[in-house]
Amino acid sequence: MIVCENLVKIYKAADLEVVALQGLDLKVESGELMGIIGNSGSGKSTLLNMLGGLDRPSAGKLYVAGKDLFRMSGRELVQYRLRTVGFVWQNNARNLIPYLTAQQNVELPMLLAGKRKRERAVELLDLVGLGHRRKNRLGELSGGEQQRVAIAIALANEPQLLLADEPTGSVDTKTAALILDLFQELNRTLGLTIVIVTHDMALARKVERVVAIRDGKTSSELLRRKNDDLPQEEEEHEELAVLDQAGRVQIPREYLDAIGASGKLRIEREEGRIVLLPAEE
Template sequence: MITLKDVKKVFSSKSGLVTAVDGINLEINKGEIFGVIGYSGAGKSTLIRMFNQLEKPTEGSIMVAGRDMAKISGRELRVARQETGMIFQHFNLLWSRTVRDNIAFPLEISGVRKAEQRKRVDELIELVGLKGRELAYPSELSGGQKQRVGIARALANNPKVLLCDEATSALDPQTTDSILDLLVDINERLGLTIILITHEMHVIRKICHRVAVMENGRVVEQGDVLSVFKNPKEEITRRFVGQLTEPEDTQETAEHLLEKFPNGKVIQLTFVGEETEQPLITNVIRNFDITVNILQGKISHLQTGSYGTLFVHVDGPDTEINKVIDYIRSQAVDVEVISNG
């Protein structure tokens, strides 16, 4: 569906040349939700804007639905942009137009007849959950409602691809979840390919099938979300995953327990898929001569399965603790000793 080969973007500035995107190679499948995550300055916004030629690459090719976006212009580019909808962090609505007229705007530009416009706008209002708000102006809408208008407008011309540029960053957590649920629904109903950039791992965790991690203009790690959660290879990826799996006070709690039980060990257990549902700790307590203190734990439900982490302190003879670790590993659960007494 989408292939990027050796994509590079260099800007000129007063201090010289700045490489914002540096040699990106990606394959994005038809119908998947693909996430790009990185901190500010990583190059992710520049990257997504090259998908519809809001930014033109300095080098490389960007194939979207059979077209090289780096090489087209004029009418062909206008058609390609109709097939690539985009939603933005700050909504970019027309403030003098109602909800209905905002959604109709791209249809007007495309020369769609009035009767067809009305029919399509009605369908989209129903799809994004804005029935009853058709005649409201953007100033009368909540942040979530504004973004729903933005999504409906982006879908007006039946695009094949939907680009989301930090689409939930201006929203509160509850509204963010409702917008993410809407995107999943759209993906499943329409078979739409969605490319979503963010700096929030919660967004990736909740809806993405695969993810690419960007740093300093490069993709440093990519893969399906479950694999990246389970085995993050780069330090930046571990930091993102840690936002969801490692409570801030875990280390403090571990140090306190190690002072109290100097011969114990603090271990981190990582569960994936069905392993998140087994009574592992109960079995350990029943079958081994050790004491167990649960420090912190969390299970995250991803698009492709479940992922959980559990931090525990185990105390007892070293030989027995080692048996426990071996037993846990035999249950297809990863074990890492993060602190020793």
């Protein structure tokens, strides 16, 4: 569903250049439910904006559902945002129009795509558990209910890919768990590909794979390991470093500090292993 190869994004403001992504590699399979984590400024939201067709890469390759987002015209990007991808924002003000009812909000993207289907809007609100609140406006819904309406809006035009930027960032822990359960259910029942950007490591218990971005690169992946002896909420995970196309790997700072490494490392091959040692003075 998603292929990113050596993806670079540079923002320019006056004489200042900020490199948000520095050769990021990522592949996401069709029907996968996965998370992206990273510190503030790591590039995760920049990546999501490019996957959503809201921003263009500076260099590299970016394909979503077989479409080359690097070469799309402005008109093609509009159609892509309307029909291929759905977006759920952390800030509900970006998801919902306050003077419309929940049902009217869900109908709006269908109207923009030239196909108003009232029955489809009601069906989607039922799907997210809010059929009974379809006549309510924004001020009459809780934060969690607003976010579930936002998910229904994102699904209105039957996208192939659902993107969520910190979807649980503005709700309490209990509501966050309900929203993540909903994503899991949508992935299972609709076969929808879902990518969630978050800073919450609890997300790792809800998805099969979590990709960590550090300094604008894909640095590691956290994979769920099946263990029938453990309850689901305590499942084991295995963290793997990501080797990019140039053979580069990012070593976490705490690992380097533990061996007193700075500046340069000695690399040795030993019985099928690669060993990193602090450089001798």
